[in-house]
Amino acid sequence: MALHNLALCLVIVSCFLVVICEGQSSVPVAPGLSYTFYSTSCPNLESIVRIHLLQVLENDTTQAAGLLRLHFHDCFVQGCDASVLLDGSTSGPSEQNAPPNLTLRQAAFKIINDIQTLIQGQCGQVVSCADVTALAARESVLLSGGPYYNIPLGRRDSPNFATTNVTLANLPPPTFNTSQLINLFSSKNLTTTDLVALSGGHTIGIGHCTSFTNRLYPTQDSNMDKTLANNLKLTCPASNTTNTTNLDLRTPNIFDNKYFVDLMNRQGLFTSDQDLYTDSRTKSIVQTFAVNQTLFFQNFIDGMIKMGQLGVLTGSQGQIRANCSATNANTMAFWSVFREQQQQGTSAQY
Numbered sequence: 228m229a230l231h232n233l234a235l236c237l238v239i240v241s242c243f244l245v246v247i248c249e250g251q252s253s254v255p256v257a258p259g260l261s262y263t264f265y266s267t268s269c270p271n272l273e274s275i276v277r278i279h280l281l282q283v284l285e286n287d288t289t290q291a292a293g294l295l296r297l298h299f300h301d302c303f304v305q306g307c308d309a310s311v312l313l314d315g316s317t318s319g320p321s322e323q324n325a326p327p328n329l330t331l332r333q334a335a336f337k338i339i340n341d342i343q344t345l346i347q348g349q350c351g352q353v354v355s356c357a358d359v360t361a362l363a364a365r366e367s368v369l370l371s372g373g374p375y376y377n378i379p380l381g382r383r384d385s386p387n388f389a390t391t392n393v394t395l396a397n398l399p400p401p402t403f404n405t406s407q408l409i410n411l412f413s414s415k416n417l418t419t420t421d422l423v424a425l426s427g428g429h430t431i432g433i434g435h436c437t438s439f440t441n442r443l444y445p446t447q448d449s450n451m452d453k454t455l456a457n458n459l460k461l462t463c464p465a466s467n468t469t470n471t472t473n474l475d476l477r478t479p480n481i482f483d484n485k486y487f488v489d490l491m492n493r494q495g496l497f498t499s500d501q502d503l504y505t506d507s508r509t510k511s512i513v514q515t516f517a518v519n520q521t522l523f524f525q526n527f528i529d530g531m532i533k534m535g536q537l538g539v540l541t542g543s544q545g546q547i548r549a550n551c552s553a554t555n556a557n558t559m560a561f562w563s564v565f566r567e568q569q570q571q572g573t574s575a576q577y
């Protein structure tokens with residue numbers, strides 16, 4: 228009950244923030260996107276997303292992390308076009324089957340589909356799955372204690388997904404050092420500050436042993452706090468165990484700046500995290516965010532708005548998917564086969 232009241236308060240406070248924070252980011256808006264895109268076609272869009280996520284997160288706060296990561300994995304591969312949501316097809320394995328996406332949460336895909344169904348019930352087929360994913364990430368940050376930020380909307384959904392090779396080339400592995408991360412991020416016009424701020428997304432969520440045992444076996448990374456290393460060895464007695472651990476040691480489910488405090492104490496989980504405090508180009512940014520949460524939040528917002536506009540499809544490009552897991556062509560093909568078989572009395576096999 229207390230949680231429910233807290234949730235209601237959050238809705239009220241955040242609705243208030245929607246008003247006062249409008250236009251807070253100076254990041255330019257990509258052509259075709261706008262802050263008022265659905266104000267006529269789906270005026271209740273943001274509250275539909277928020278109210279559904281309040282219910283979801285009330286049952287399991289950790290789902291917020293899965294939704295935030297989903298948006299990142301969508302945007303870095305082929306742009307924020309919901310391509311990561313597509314199931315595989317006869318044309319080959321989908322992005323979801325590529326190694327970095329195997330640890331995306333299945334629950335996150337379902338949550339996006341559920342929200343899309345709710346939206347269609349109220350507004351029809353007008354909101355893209357890419358926009359739903361961006362909004363779900365934004366609400367996840369807010370409902371985990373992070374900042375509210377307005378996001379430009381109007382993305383459209385891709386009719387196809389990327390190959391495994393393209394997916395692998397665009398998603399950084401946890402073994403990357405800062406130079407490799409800076410190169411990848413700058414290829415997407417994201418600055419070194421964006422890199423550090425967006426890495427702060429690791430203030431919530433979990434990692435599997437396979438993502439960090441390179442730092443434990445065969446030799447222990449000297450840049451990892453000894454107590455943390457000993458604890459991680461208990462969680463991951465071998466490099467291939469399927470166990471998980473929290474990314475942020477201090478406040479694992481709260482969106483705050485403690486991730487940067489972890490890094491300053493050599494308690495970052497991945498090489499890609501900890502190296503941000505070793506490399507001279509990023510160390511001072513980590514220190515600044517560790518002592519100034521407001522500054523971290525401001526830079527995180529700018530990074531998210533930039534990342535959220537990568538390679539967007541707009542206007543008449545792409546489509547608005549009815550079902551986020553399949554392109555409209557595939558959905559229609561499924562229904563026509565289903566209808567045909569029903570007419571022939573063979574639908575029982577479904």
Ligand code: HEM
Binds near residue numbers: 299330432437
């Ligand atoms: C900078 C490069 C990045 C690398 C190398 C990286 C890598 C990873 C890895 C390996 C995991 C854990 C996967 C697993 O073992 O289950 C993870 C989890 C996560 N990442 Fe990142 N990531 C990066 C950037 C980002 C960004 C930009 C965001 C969002 C702004 C983000 C948000 C998350 C979240 C929230 C989780 C936890 C997911 C969950 O609990 O299901 N990451 N990341």
